[in-house]
Amino acid sequence: MSEVAAPGFVRVRLDLSYDGGEFHGWAKQAGGQRTVQGEIEDALRTVTRSGETTYELTVAGRTDAGVHARGQVAHVDLPEELWGLHQEKLLKRLAGRLPKDVRVWALTEAPEGFNARFAALWRRYIYRVGDRPGGVDPLLRSHVLWHDWELDVDVMDAAAKSLVGEHDFAAYAKKREGASTVREIFDFGVRRTADGVVEIEVRADAFCHNQVRSMVGALLFVGDGHRGVEWPRKVLDARVRDSAVHVVRPHGLTLEEVAYPAAGQLAERQRQARRVRGQVH
Known part of the structure; x- marks a missing residue:
């Protein structure tokens, strides 16, 4: 490349x-x-x-x-x-x-x-979830996951905030041979939109395979009361896969935005990222 x-x-x-x-x-x-x-x-x-x-x-x-x-x-x-x-x-x-x-x-x-x-500075994803007892709007069914337990958005948001920063996300990643699982999350938050959809938004320098969907799975367990607010961070710190963390279905996840530095900084950003990913040429 x-x-x-x-x-x-x-x-x-x-x-x-x-x-x-x-x-x-x-x-x-x-x-x-x-x-x-x-x-x-x-x-x-x-x-x-x-x-x-x-x-x-x-x-x-x-x-x-x-x-x-x-x-x-x-x-x-x-x-x-x-x-x-x-x-x-x-x-x-x-x-x-x-x-x-x-x-x-x-x-x-x-x-x-x-x-x-x-050369990308960060990627921003949103995972969308519906928790209405009657299910998801049929017009949104291909883009919103239905969760059949009511979700506490404030508790989910607090748990998401505990994962912000640079960490080894091995506990939330599908390991690939020779690939680092260290990533930096810049923002991670949960909100409910006016139409009742829960949006889980995360922005990071890059993501490991299955990382976002695994973190969302952990937050859903917190939001519906099956785990405490501190649990996602405990899983992270353990650095090993927890069988209770489920990789949620893909259709609720959308890559919303990718950001790049100014033109004069592209080459340096690219060199930095290659070094971090172990792909220096």
């Missing part, structure tokens, strides 16, 4: 969103399962008439199967000639070629030092 585009190529930023319900996650997989990356790369190859050549996307957050995105960011390195030939019509052509559950909203030439994954 290069820090900069190769000579003769242009790095292009894509801002996009998708409904994850019918996707097997972001990343391409062996076996032909439908993925967001696969759909966009196929569409890009078609509208640029690139034949058998696939230009591979790098994404800010590799969402799991069933997880949605409203503010996802990716980049792709395209030959200068191809970008010059197609850039003015590329966005509209992609809209005509892509399936309706994924949209690319903007295609822009990225500034020097930009990398969708490593």
Whole structure:
């Protein structure tokens, strides 16, 4: 994964969103399962008439199967000639070629030092839960989890606040060989919207696999009274998976936003992130 585009190529930023319900996650997989990356790369190859050549996307957050995105960011390195030939019509052509559950909203030439994954300052997710006895609004059923116990939002918010800061989140992560589980959470809070939906919002430099959905599972146990407000922090400090922490279903989770530093700070941010993730090139 290069820090900069190769000579003769242009790095292009894509801002996009998708409904994850019918996707097997972001990343391409062996076996032909439908993925967001696969759909966009196929569409890009078609509208640029690139034949058998696939230009591979790098994404800010590799969402799991069933997880949605409203503010996802990716980049792709395209030959200068191809970008010059197609850039003015590329966005509209992609809209005509892509399936309706994924949209690319903007295609822009990225500034020097930009990398969708490593230059990101933070990612912000919201998990939405409904706790009405009658269930979830049918129009929201694909984006809101129904929890059949009434939730105490204030207690959940206090428990969420106890996880803010830089910690080893091994207790809330699906361990990957050679990958660090240390992350920094900047904000973590719980609120109830005017229509009664409980929103669990978290912003961090990055997230481990299944981390957000595991933390939400712990907060739901606190909110419905099965565990005390101090329990999520005790689980964190133990640094081992607790069988009582459930990974909640993916459809309530949406990647809302990814933030980047000013153009002049992109390269340094990318170097910092690569060092932390152990991927210095």
